[in-house]
Amino acid sequence: MQQRFKNFLLLNIGAFMDAAGFYFFLAPNQIAAGGITGLSLVLNTFFPTLSLGLLVLILSVILLVIGFIMIGPVFGVKTVYCSIMIPFMIWGLEKIYPLTAPLTSDTLIQLIFGVFISSTGLAILFYQNSSSGGTDILARILHRYHHLEMGKGLLIIDFFITLLATSAFGIQKGMYALLGVILYGFSIDYVIEGFSVSKLVTIITTNSEAVKRFIVYDLERGATIYTARGAYTEQEWEVVVTIVKRREFIRLRNYIEDLDPRAFITVQNTHEVLGEGFSTFH
Structure with a gap:
């Protein structure tokens, strides 16, 4: 029960970070850095009376229905939950903290902060075996019917959205949007590896x-x-090999330093460990 509550909490934290990064930093600067939120930002120029949260919700529901029709019920409950919850969070932020202008005049700084916060949220969702839905569904459809890899499908869709952003907001905002798409890819991978x-x-x-x-x-x-x-001394030694978390490694290193200052230690980063005491198989 405690683990389920923790997973549910992380799911909501990830969804909120995705919504907040978009609402506070990307949307006020008209940076449509791919994804369903970027597409809603472009559509908002044609339907200004509709709030961003409502547009994201409409697009999410439409894509979920299309996905169920074309590729079946392959989406997990977590993905469906996040697809609905993220637009509601954006709508809530619009009501609680309405923005009439960007937070600062520096668009690049806000692009970096927006992408970092939002991509950290998305990485949390991916780590929880979920996603924000949206354009992921279109990528799955392309993979199903045209055998296009998911990564390439997402890249094509995001590139198309940046083209729409360029036509709607101008070449400068379009270039910022393209830079945001690139930063998203690097940031999500980096954060997931860090987890x-x-x-x-x-x-x-x-x-x-x-x-x-x-x-x-x-x-x-x-x-x-x-x-x-040993190749030089011909002496036999016992070699101890273990895998530990980062904090545990600090304790282990300090213990060995006090125990045997002449010990020989090599350390490698391992980005995924499956099994008892670490991540479980999904």
């Missing part, structure tokens, strides 16, 4: 037994032991 990064640690020490006990009983992690022989 799941662990440390693969290889340790050679004369006190391997003490290190094993610390890993197993203090850090409550597993370890693998194998015997290696």
Whole structure:
């Protein structure tokens, strides 16, 4: 129950960050950086009486219906929930904190902040095995009927939206929109990697037994032991290999430093670990 509540909380945090990044930073500057929110921003110029939240909601519902008709009920409950919740959050922000002008006069700064906040939210959703729906559905349709890879499909759709933004807001805003699409791709990947990064640690020490006990009983992690022989000394050593979280690695490193200052340690970043004590298989 506690884990379900945590997942539900993260789902709402991710949805709110996506909505807030768009509403506070991208929308006031007319930066349609792809996605269903970017498309709603373009459409808002033709239907100014409709709020952005309502436009996003209408587009979300239309795309969900098209998706169910053309590719079936392949969308998870989380994706459907976020597809509806994000436009309601945008609508709520419009009511609670109406904006009549951009927060600052520096469009580039607001582009960076908007993309960073929104992409962090999207990364949280992806990490929860969800998405914001929207143009993801169009990419799935292209993949289903034209065998186009999802990534390429999204890129084509976002590029088309930036072309619409250029025609609606001018070449400068169109260039900002294209830059935003590029930044989104890098930011989402970076944040997702940051969520799941662990440390693969290889340790050679004369006190391997003490290190094993610390890993197993203090850090409550597993370890693998194998015997290696030095190429120069011809001496045999026990090599301890373990995978730990970043904070656990700091504890392990400090412990080994006090135990055996002459120990030899190599560390590698591991961006995904599946199994007991880490992420589970979906």
